[in-house]
Amino acid sequence: MMKGLAVTTLLCISNVSAFAPTTVRNANSALNMKAEASRRDVFEKAAFVAIGLGTSSGFVPAAYAAGSPPSAAELERIKIGYKKIAYLLENFDQETTVCKENGGECKRDADPVRRYMGLRSTTDPLFQIEKVFAKAKYMDIDPDKLEDFFEATEDWNTAVNMSNSMAFISQFGEYNPGGGKDEVLKYLEEAKKQVVLAEASLKRIMNCLEIE
Incomplete structure (x- = not known):
């Protein structure tokens, strides 16, 4: 019986372990998306400055290159x-x-x-x-x-x-x-x-x- 309980416990641990990375990945993905949105907001607000300064050095942000x-x-x-x-x-x-x-x-x-x-x-x-x-x-x-x-x-x-x-x-x-x-x-x-x-x-x- 103890052996069966041990097997069951191992299976539970295995299932949790298999699920955990997915949960972490989903959470990280959400955080990354939020951070990316924040970066886009900052980028938009700084676009004039970035381009005004960047063109003098030959660099233009890729998002505006096609404009x-x-x-x-x-x-x-x-x-x-x-x-x-x-x-x-x-x-x-x-x-x-x-x-x-x-x-x-x-x-x-x-x-x-x-x-x-x-x-x-x-x-x-x-x-x-x-x-x-x-x-x-x-x-x-x-x-x-x-x-x-x-x-x-x-x-x-x-x-x-x-x-x-x-x-x-x-x-x-x-x-x-x-x-x-x-x-x-x-x-x-x-x-x-x-x-x-x-x-x-x-x-x-x-x-x-x-x-x-």
């Missing part, structure tokens, strides 16, 4: 968009005033602000221009300009979002409770301030990307 920088046409969109914003600011009152035909009443309209900022049509040069900015990680940007580029793109995004909000509020300011023409002008002026900030940010981006 392509902005095309000449895409960079031209930035240039055209900047000129259009500059034009808007130089002619702001004219561009944001709409008059009825035959000498009818004139009203201020904030919608052109959204149009010039690339928020109204897919054909606008600045429409989803942030996707072009994202491709800049494939360019050989001067490492000394990387920080300014990051800040400029963040400032651009903020200014675009704020100008969109202010313009939208201005458009309906006359019809909101307690609103009127004064409210329209108030938020239109706030939208203009954001356009000024957007123009400055876009100029910095152009300098970082060496767009003449």
Whole structure:
């Protein structure tokens, strides 16, 4: 009987031993996957720096080797968009005033602000221009300009979002409770301030990307 018990015990130990490596492998696999995900997250956040510094030494991370920088046409969109914003600011009152035909009443309209900022049509040069900015990680940007580029793109995004909000509020300011023409002008002026900030940010981006 003792012999049978010993055999049974050995079989149990054998089964546990055979199962244990699998369990350990599964646990290790899960930990490795988690670590890999963490590494990917860090890598994504450091992509600009890695490439900006790496290209100068001839090294480019494999994950980005197949990427392509902005095309000449895409960079031209930035240039055209900047000129259009500059034009808007130089002619702001004219561009944001709409008059009825035959000498009818004139009203201020904030919608052109959204149009010039690339928020109204897919054909606008600045429409989803942030996707072009994202491709800049494939360019050989001067490492000394990387920080300014990051800040400029963040400032651009903020200014675009704020100008969109202010313009939208201005458009309906006359019809909101307690609103009127004064409210329209108030938020239109706030939208203009954001356009000024957007123009400055876009100029910095152009300098970082060496767009003449």
